[in-house]
């Protein structure tokens with residue numbers, strides 16, 4: 419069982435939904451457990467996935483996922499960040515990305531990279 423964390427900033431949520439729709443075969447066919455920040459999780463659920471929803475990002479969702487990464491409970495992170503917007507919880511976002519590097523967890527921050535990464539699951 420592989421756990422994938424899915425996160426998208428508001429400006430990138432449509433791209434995340436598109437990514438989930440385009441990659442259903444891989445993401446549904448594998449033994450994959452999906453966790454997500456609150457609003458991203460709700461959209462992931464609406465796209466037909468079973469998902470564990472954590473808090474919304476600005477309320478601590480990124481920090482919750484970061485903690486799971488630190489505990490060795492996450493195998494891959496797909497985080498469509500919006501580089502053109504400001505985020506009040508930027509420290510949490512950097513913490514999450516830093517912990518991916520600390521613990522050598524694959525991190526995709528855009529659809530092109532995410533597409534390549536999930537091919538590694540096949």
Ligand SMILES: O=C(CO)COP(=O)(O)O
Pocket residue numbers: 425426427428454455456457458459473474475476479480505511
């Ligand atoms: O803010 C986020 C990531 O930093 C995402 O949070 P939501 O999925 O709750 O919108």
